[in-house]
Amino acid sequence: EDQVTQSPEALRLQEGESSSLNCSYTVSGLRGLFWYRQDPGKGPEFLFTLYSAGEEKEKERLKATLTKKESFLHITAPKPEDSATYLCAVQQGSSNTGKLIFGQGTTLQVKP
Amino acid sequence: EADIYQTPRYLVIGTGKKITLECSQTMGHDKMYWYQQDPGMELHLIHYSYGVNSTEKGDLSSESTVSRIRTEHFPLTLESARPSHTSQYLCASSANRGPKSSYNSPLHFGNGTRLTVT
Numbered sequence: 001e002d003q004v005t006q007s008p009e010a011l012r013l014q015e016g017e018s019s020s021l022n023c024s025y026t027v028s029g030l031r032g033l034f035w036y037r038q039d040p041g042k043g044p045e046f047l048f049t050l051y052s053a054g055e056e057k058e059k060e061r062l063k064a065t066l067t068k069k070e071s072f073l074h075i076t077a078p079k080p081e082d083s084a085t086y087l088c089a090v091q092q093g094s095s096n097t098g099k100l101i102f103g104q105g106t107t108l109q110v111k112p
Numbered sequence: 113e114a115d116i117y118q119t120p121r122y123l124v125i126g127t128g129k130k131i132t133l134e135c136s137q138t139m140g141h142d143k144m145y146w147y148q149q150d151p152g153m154e155l156h157l158i159h160y161s162y163g164v165n166s167t168e169k170g171d172l173s174s175e176s177t178v179s180r181i182r183t184e185h186f187p188l189t190l191e192s193a194r195p196s197h198t199s200q201y202l203c204a205s206s207a208n209r210g211p212k213s214s215y216n217s218p219l220h221f222g223n224g225t226r227l228t229v230t
Contacts, residue, residue, distance in 0.1 A: 004154075034218055043116075043202050043221030044155075087155070099145070099170070100219065102155040 002027045006088050006103035013078055013110050021073040021106045023088030031091040033071050034100060035064050038085045047073075047086075078110045115139045118203050118222035125193055126230055133188045133225045135203035144186040145219065147202040148172060155202065161186060193229045201225045 005024045013019055025033065032051050036044035048057040050066040057064045061082065063074040073086055085107045089100040116137040125131055137144065142163045147155040147170075157170030161180040175197070176190050186205075190197055202224045207217040 009152075036221075041223070043118075043204070043223045044219075046218040046220065049218055089155075099157055099160060100155075101171075102147075104152065104154045 002090070002092055002101050004088055004090055004101050004103035006086075006106050008106060009104070010107045011109070013075075013108065015079055015110055015112050016077045018074070018076045018078070020075070021086055021108070023071040023073070023103055024069060025071070025088075025090045026069075027090045027092065027101070033066055034089045034091070035071070035073055036087040036089065038087055038105070044087055075108070078108075080110045080112050083108055083110045116203060116205055116220055116222040118201075118225050120225060121223065122226050122228075124228045124230060127192075127194055129193050131190050131193055131227070133201055133203075133227070135186045135188070135222060136184050137186075137203075137205045137220070138184065139205060139207070139220065140183065141205035141207050141220070142183065143206045144180065145204045145206075146170070146176075146178060146186070146188050147204065147221075148174070149200045149202055149224070159188065193227075195229045198227060198229050201227060 156172035158174040204219040
């Protein structure tokens with residue numbers, strides 16, 4: 001069964017304290033792994049797509065990496081505005097529908 | 113800068129009422145989706161559409177129905193709301209890269225409708 005598990009569920013950091021969020025997945029034929037950011041009361045906002053093991057993407061203080069079993073979202077020197085819930089999702093390999101399986105998210109709080 | 117719009121943002125309604133959640137996108141995307149999200153839980157797909165006159169049920173069983181008469185519009189309807197339908201409903205769309213493409217464009221989400229059925 002296709003599954004996505006994110007850890008930790010919640011993470012508190014001091015401003016400037018770097019850390020990583022984990023997304024472990026099991027899927028038959030990965031078509032893509034997606035990272036989203038969700039602020040309270042809003043819909044998820046797209047961050048990155050990763051397609052194959054070894055691939056990396058960067059955007060400001062965020063860097064996403066991918067292996068055959070997991071993805072990491074590295075946050076370097078975070079700021080309070082990075083506080084949000086970060087969602088990981090994988091595209092099922094059996095179809096081209098674009099359907100995604102989501103993890104439950106990691107809620108990040110960055111204190112000044 | 114949302115190009116996908118959901119209305120209403122919040123809805124409180126009594127049991128047994130019929131409701132329609134609106135979703136419109138201005139990006140010309142062929143694929144559209146409805147996800148359901150409870151606090152602290154994963155998003156679950158309840159409906160999706162490949163294009164006009166195409167609708168499919170998602171992985172999570174839902175008593176709601178959808179229609180796709182126009183590319184830009186994908187409303188969700190509950191004929192008789194119940195307290196168990198209380199949740200956040202998120203609409204999304206993605207570009208179509210063509211039938212032979214193995215990959216899909218990322219989903220663009222609206223800001224959701226938070227539904228409370230009393």
